[in-house]
């Protein structure tokens with residue numbers, strides 16, 4: 001049975017641990033963080049074994065174990081590469097790497113060694129997107145034409161983030177968040193849904209800018225707004241906006257020939273999925289004022305209540321990787337999917353004012369829906 005080795009025990013590690021409590025059969029063999037105080041605080045709170053170096057963590061590894069990389073984005077590449085070189089499967093927080101050539105090295109290494117490699121977010125394995133996808137497959141809106149996806153999180157630099165702490169006491173890492181940028185941090189929450197549903201993106205036309213003054217926190221802030229138009233190979237076009245300026249808005253609208261699928265929050269596994277049909281009434285075109293709620297037939301997956309900004313089961317991706325290893329089948333969160341998501345995300349983030357049209361170099365094979373999400377309830 002694959003076990004977990006955790007590196008990086010900061011803010012997000014608590015969200016993983018709270019989620020992993022839903023799967024008591026998953027053993028956490030050891031944890032390491034380069035910050036010894038934080039490591040001790042985390043391991044004491046969750047009663048987990050700590051080790052005092054990365055090498056000591058890697059030395060614990062048994063065949064089939066998974067390295068859970070929850071370090072800061074700038075460390076992802078080095079940490080994941082060392083994990084793969086030590087023959088561990090690797091599940092990394094997003095982004096897979098900060099540069100595409102680094103992400104490619106990781107994917108090549110995993111392929112060479114026959115190891116699993118995946119990156120967050122895993123929320124696509126959750127109920128809301130699986131419901132949307134079942135609806136799309138059932139043709140509830142006809143052919144999809146256009147998507148509007150918003151990841152606006154309000155004017156974060158003015159939020160009282162100094163008071164934000166994780167369950168076991170890690171401060172919200174403001175400096176790192178501003179330096180990494182909201183696009184690298186958040187675009188994946190909708191990309192990870194849209195890519196499996198609509199396939200690879202052919203071209204990205206994007207713009208991005210750093211607008212807020214955060215010089216009291218860092219001199220090196222990444223863009224705090226990006227707007228991208230994604231042209232999918234399948235013909236669908238999506239507009240994806242990420243900002244930490246505009247008022248909170250996580251809406252997704254999928255517009256098809258006969259109606260619209262709507263959701264208001266991608267950070268809630270159980271967010272209601274609504275269908276509004278479009279019809280003509282006398283001289284007017286009407287989107288049904290009363291939406292129909294789409295639901296999956298039967299039970300879905302383990303869920304968690306709201307923790308901070310999210311009601312998400314962060315363990316879904318790790319559980320998927322564990323099951324794929326055990327069942328010797330492809331993992332739904334494949335290296336190719338992660339690579340493509342990384343490429344689209346970096347293109348959005350790095351667009352600036354003159355990004356122009358960029359042709360994507362990566363693709364991925366179709367992804368299977370979850371077995372419990374075959375069909376909608378009537």
Ligand SMILES: NC(=O)c1ccc[n+]([C@@H]2O[C@H](COP(=O)([O-])OP(=O)(O)OC[C@H]3O[C@@H](n4cnc5c(N)ncnc54)[C@H](O)[C@@H]3O)[C@@H](O)[C@H]2O)c1
Pocket residue numbers: 007008009010011012013032033034035038054070071072073075079093094095170171172173176185
């Ligand atoms: N903060 C959130 O709400 C949130 C939510 C979802 C995903 N994430 C993602 O989770 C990852 C971690 O973010 P976070 O908020 O937990 O940051 P954090 O700064 O709170 O925690 C990161 C931890 O990793 C440790 N670390 C960094 N490099 C290391 C290395 N080389 N070896 C050992 N330890 C190392 C740091 O000491 C720190 O304790 C990021 O990729 C972020 O995008 C964060």
